[in-house]
Amino acid sequence: MAVTVERVGDDIAVLTFSEPPVNLYSIEMHADFDRALDEVEASLPRALLIRAEGKIVSGGVDVSQFHDQKTLADTKALYDRMIELPDRVAALPIPTFFAAHALTLTWAFEVALACDIIVASEKAKFGLVERVIGLTPTMGGTQRLASRAGVGRAKEFVFTGALYDAATLERWNAINRVLPVDGFEDAVMELVASIAIGPTKAFGAAKDILRHFEAGGVPEANAHTTAIASELFNTEDLQGGMESFLKDGPGNATFSGK
Structure with a gap:
C-alpha cells in the first residue's frame, strides 16, 4: 500500500504516503488514502500527522490521468474525485498537521493546506504548477491558499507557477513554522505531541x-x-x-x- 497509518506516542496517528520515485498523485494512491483515513476515523486519534517518504514530498500529479479523459463530463468526474481528499482531511474533528521536508508540488500542497498546521523544513519548496499544462489547481489549493495568505498572494502563486521557499510562505502566513533540516522529524513530532495532549x-x-x-x-x-x-x-x-x-x-x- 502507498499509504500507511501508525499510532505513536500519546495517541498520535502518523499517515505516511510513499509512491516512489516522486510520490505522484494517482487514483490508486487516493484509494489508499481513503483506506488510511477510514482507519483514522474508525478510532479517532488525538492528532494526525501527514508526511511523505522519499527525497521529495511530491513531484505533482500523474498527468496521464488528465490526458486519458475523453470528455468534459469525465474530466469533471475526475476533478470531483480529486477534491474529495483535501476536503476529507479538512473535515476531521482533530488537530491535523502536515510535515513538508522537501519539494511539495500541486496535490500534496493542496492536502497540506487542508491541514490545520503546516510545518516545513528550511529546504522545502512549494508550488502549484498546473499552468505548465494549461490547468488551474483542482483540489482546493487556490482558495485555501487565499484563506491563509490573501487573494493577491494566491493569484501570484498560481499565475507564476513558480517555486516558493518555506521562509517566504511563512512570511505570507501560508505555512505555520519553518524548522531546521537537522532534527526536522523529531521537532515536528515534539510539536504534534504538545498539542495532542491537550483538550x-x-x-x-x-x-x-x-x-x-x-x-x-x-x-x-x-x-x-x-x-x-x-x-x-x-x-x-x-x-x-x-x-x-x-x-x-x-x-x-x-x-x-x-
Whole structure:
C-alpha cells in the first residue's frame, strides 16, 4: 500500500504516503488514502500527522490521468474525485498537521493546506504548477491558499507557477513554522505531541467555529460560537480542567481527549 497509518506516542496517528520515485498523485494512491483515513476515523486519534517518504514530498500529479479523459463530463468526474481528499482531511474533528521536508508540488500542497498546521523544513519548496499544462489547481489549493495568505498572494502563486521557499510562505502566513533540516522529524513530532495532549474536543470545537468564520466572517462565527462551546459542557476535559484550575491553579490540568 502507498499509504500507511501508525499510532505513536500519546495517541498520535502518523499517515505516511510513499509512491516512489516522486510520490505522484494517482487514483490508486487516493484509494489508499481513503483506506488510511477510514482507519483514522474508525478510532479517532488525538492528532494526525501527514508526511511523505522519499527525497521529495511530491513531484505533482500523474498527468496521464488528465490526458486519458475523453470528455468534459469525465474530466469533471475526475476533478470531483480529486477534491474529495483535501476536503476529507479538512473535515476531521482533530488537530491535523502536515510535515513538508522537501519539494511539495500541486496535490500534496493542496492536502497540506487542508491541514490545520503546516510545518516545513528550511529546504522545502512549494508550488502549484498546473499552468505548465494549461490547468488551474483542482483540489482546493487556490482558495485555501487565499484563506491563509490573501487573494493577491494566491493569484501570484498560481499565475507564476513558480517555486516558493518555506521562509517566504511563512512570511505570507501560508505555512505555520519553518524548522531546521537537522532534527526536522523529531521537532515536528515534539510539536504534534504538545498539542495532542491537550483538550482534543475543545480543539475540534475551535475548528467548527473557524469553519463558520471562513464561510461568513465574524457575524457567522458568532452566531454559532455559544452553541458549539456549550456542547463541551459534558466533556471530561472541561469538567476536569475547571476543577484543576480551581484546586491547583492554571496549567496543571491533564486531558484525556474525552
